[in-house]
Amino acid sequence: MARIKYESLNDGFGFYFLMAFLGAIILGALGATWYMEHEGHIVTGMTNQIVWGMPHVFAIFLIVAASGALNVASVGSVFGRVPYKPMARLSGLLAISLLVGGLAVLVLDLGRPDRLIVAMTKYNFKSIFAWNIFLYIGFLLIVAAYLFVQMNRGTESWTKPVGILAFVWRLALTTGTGSIFGWLVARQAYDAAVMAPLFIAMSLSFGMAFFLLVLIATYSWSRRPLGAELVNRLAKLLGIFIAVVLYFTAVQHLTNLYAAEHGGIERFILMDGGIYTQLFWGGQVLLGGLLPMAMVFSGMGKSKFGVVLASFFVILGGLAQIYVIIVGGQAYPLILFPGKEVVSGFYDGVVASYIPSLPEMMLGVGGIALALAITLLGMTVLRFIPASLADNETGSG
Amino acid sequence: MTDLVENEGGGCCSANNGTTSGTTSGTGSALAGSSGCGSAGGGCGCASQDAMPQTRRGFMKAGAALAMTTLAPGVTLYSFGAGQAEAKPADQAVTSKVRWGMLIDASKCDDGCTKCVTACSTENGWSDTGNPLTDAQWIRKVTVRDRDQGKETTLPMMCLHCAEPPCVDVCPTGASFKRADGIVLVNKHTCIGCRYCMMACPYKARSFIHEPLEDQKEYSPRGKGTVESCTLCVHRVDEGRLPACVETCNASAGGAMTFGDLNDPNSEISQRMAKFVTTEVRADLGLNTGVRYQNI
Numbered sequence: 001m002a003r004i005k006y007e008s009l010n011d012g013f014g015f016y017f018l019m020a021f022l023g024a025i026i027l028g029a030l031g032a033t034w035y036m037e038h039e040g041h042i043v044t045g046m047t048n049q050i051v052w053g054m055p056h057v058f059a060i061f062l063i064v065a066a067s068g069a070l071n072v073a074s075v076g077s078v079f080g081r082v083p084y085k086p087m088a089r090l091s092g093l094l095a096i097s098l099l100v101g102g103l104a105v106l107v108l109d110l111g112r113p114d115r116l117i118v119a120m121t122k123y124n125f126k127s128i129f130a131w132n133i134f135l136y137i138g139f140l141l142i143v144a145a146y147l148f149v150q151m152n153r154g155t156e157s158w159t160k161p162v163g164i165l166a167f168v169w170r171l172a173l174t175t176g177t178g179s180i181f182g183w184l185v186a187r188q189a190y191d192a193a194v195m196a197p198l199f200i201a202m203s204l205s206f207g208m209a210f211f212l213l214v215l216i217a218t219y220s221w222s223r224r225p226l227g228a229e230l231v232n233r234l235a236k237l238l239g240i241f242i243a244v245v246l247y248f249t250a251v252q253h254l255t256n257l258y259a260a261e262h263g264g265i266e267r268f269i270l271m272d273g274g275i276y277t278q279l280f281w282g283g284q285v286l287l288g289g290l291l292p293m294a295m296v297f298s299g300m301g302k303s304k305f306g307v308v309l310a311s312f313f314v315i316l317g318g319l320a321q322i323y324v325i326i327v328g329g330q331a332y333p334l335i336l337f338p339g340k341e342v343v344s345g346f347y348d349g350v351v352a353s354y355i356p357s358l359p360e361m362m363l364g365v366g367g368i369a370l371a372l373a374i375t376l377l378g379m380t381v382l383r384f385i386p387a388s389l390a391d392n393e394t395g396s397g
Numbered sequence: 398m399t400d401l402v403e404n405e406g407g408g409c410c411s412a413n414n415g416t417t418s419g420t421t422s423g424t425g426s427a428l429a430g431s432s433g434c435g436s437a438g439g440g441c442g443c444a445s446q447d448a449m450p451q452t453r454r455g456f457m458k459a460g461a462a463l464a465m466t467t468l469a470p471g472v473t474l475y476s477f478g479a480g481q482a483e484a485k486p487a488d489q490a491v492t493s494k495v496r497w498g499m500l501i502d503a504s505k506c507d508d509g510c511t512k513c514v515t516a517c518s519t520e521n522g523w524s525d526t527g528n529p530l531t532d533a534q535w536i537r538k539v540t541v542r543d544r545d546q547g548k549e550t551t552l553p554m555m556c557l558h559c560a561e562p563p564c565v566d567v568c569p570t571g572a573s574f575k576r577a578d579g580i581v582l583v584n585k586h587t588c589i590g591c592r593y594c595m596m597a598c599p600y601k602a603r604s605f606i607h608e609p610l611e612d613q614k615e616y617s618p619r620g621k622g623t624v625e626s627c628t629l630c631v632h633r634v635d636e637g638r639l640p641a642c643v644e645t646c647n648a649s650a651g652g653a654m655t656f657g658d659l660n661d662p663n664s665e666i667s668q669r670m671a672k673f674v675t676t677e678v679r680a681d682l683g684l685n686t687g688v689r690y691q692n693i
Contacts, residue, residue: 039609040607048531048534048604052596110589111590111621111622112588115588115589118587118589122571122587124565124566124568124569127567128567130569130570133569183567185599187596334600336539336599337678338679340541341544342541344537344539344554345537346534346537346601348554
């Protein structure tokens with residue numbers, strides 16, 4: 001493999017146009033936040049029955065994808081796969097950007113975002129949420145250090161040990177994110193150890209899809225060579241990750257189906273849950289799972305357009321999966337008295353309804369825009385991307 | 398009969414709907430707090446006309462209930478069982494020597510009665526704003542129906558003040574906390590409004606405040622963007638008084654609620670729990686709830 005020459009993107013018209021576009025979305029998200037905080041969450045679709053809604057779907061998606069975006073760097077540094085090494089910088093940058101985007105959404109949806117300082121200074125160490133704050137901050141610092149040792153002359157020898165630390169940390173981070181749900185004993189849809197590995201699998205898949213989209217878009221729009229064999233190699237890795245997600249999803253539901261006490265929630269998600277059932281089978285399994293997997297392992301995996309389409313489907317399916325987990329898990333009524341029916345004027349015993357409002361959606365999409373804006377800015381001011389990722393340059397051919 | 402509610406200002410008959418019974422100021426120790434217009438001699442006699450019973454026995458029962466409400470708080474509590482509740486001097490820390498709890502006899506809880514809900518709402522200042530999906534609901538009436546036999550039981554459901562509260566475990570800032578005496582509360586100064594406690598509560602006992610608030614009670618602070626739930630009327634308990642729901646249920650409804658110290662074997666609640674089979678909601682979760690049920 002030839003010595004890799006890294007470059008920054010030109011700050012030409014394309015940069016300003018994209019930044020203006022993303023900036024407009026971010027401004028819209030900030031306006032939506034101001035509106036929601038000023039009026040209260042009454043203007044959202046969230047209620048006392050569905051307490052976490054669309055902002056959390058986007059936030060969790062971005063946080064999970066962030067650790068997965070580091071896949072390529074890990075494969076290069078930790079597992080020594082040479083063709084992936086040139087992309088490690090971009091991989092790290094995208095990981096940081098996605099996490100910042102996700103955290104921004106999470107924080108701006110708080111009932112009291114002005115009390116962020118409280119969240120940063122007062123900790124209940126029995127809370128997995130509090131652990132996650134450390135995991136997120138640690139991830140940002142470690143990946144920043146990982147980028148530094150790669151990009152700073154004379155510190156390259158630290159790349160592998162710091163890369164291993166980043167790899168272990170990302171596994172911990174996604175375990176922590178999955179445990180936000182896995183450790184909830186109250187609700188039928190959660191309270192399952194499989195949530196941790198399921199979320200790790202989801203991170204591998206969603207992060208890879210995001211990375212592929214950003215990589216292909218960057219190299220196409222900046223007219224830099226990107227090898228078809230390299231893209232195909234990454235796409236096949238995405239296909240494997242999709243299969244892993246499907247596997248853990250199957251384990252999750254089969255385990256629940258075996259226990260009679262979980263029959264209700266499984267019936268709800270898999271059979272008669274309306275939008276949640278449709279999103280599970282149509283969105284998560286078909287659009288986000290089987291279809292892109294078939295695409296990347298077929299001839300379409302050899303075309304960049306096919307890979308872009310498959311990655312896009314994985315992201316849509318991922319959002320559907322997280323929607324089903326977060327909103328579907330709350331929509332199914334709490335079991336107060338097992339074996340008995342419960343009714344009240346406070347919606348006990350009934351499936352809760354949830355209609356996301358426009359401000360919530362704007363906040364969530366704003367998180368994606370923020371992540372992309374940070375990535376774009378980073379690639380423009382620093383040398384994150386190789387001048388060429390042609391197959392003969394990376395050794396993929 | 399309308400609810401018997403506490404008069405916030407301490408004056409007699411000035412509270413809501415003009416149908417309030419006598420009041421208690423509730424300062425000082427339980428046995429010393431007999432100020433206000435309430436007296437053992439029958440209160441201020443301002444119960445509404447439609448509350449007057451038609452029979453001699455009914456009159457006696459209602460009179461006893463009325464006297465119960467209007468008695469000095471210490472005397473009232475004393476009548477529920479020795480050692481059940483004692484006022485905590487303001488300069489003394491809360492102690493784990495007591496564990497406040499409640500026993501609710503579902504067989505005495507009438508299907509259509511919501512007096513405990515109204516009493517809580519009036520006492521703590523939360524109310525129906527016409528948005529049932531987002532309105533706070535500190536206490537609610539729940540109907541439990543047997544799937545096979547169809548037998549129905551109604552009961553009030555609120556924060557059950559668990560010994561092992563999941564809401565406290567998951568709160569990232571520690572805003573959700575349990576006092577030494579077992580009362581589970583939210584520190585309104587450090588709640589960031591993440592709602593993770595609402596996700597974690599098995600009883601749907603917590604509410605998020607979705608709208609700006611006005612006219613709050615000074616002893617029951619609330620705030621937009623934070624989470625809240627039943628405080629077990631901690632402001633009253635610390636003064637040696639009963640929670641508003643218990644007081645009202647005993648005074649003007651079925652008398653289904655018993656409040657007291659679960660750590661004191663001589664308290665009425667402990668003695669009842671020793672005598673009757675009681676139920677913890679979702680006992681399988683092992684949360685050791687402070688609120689228990691009977692005859693479900």
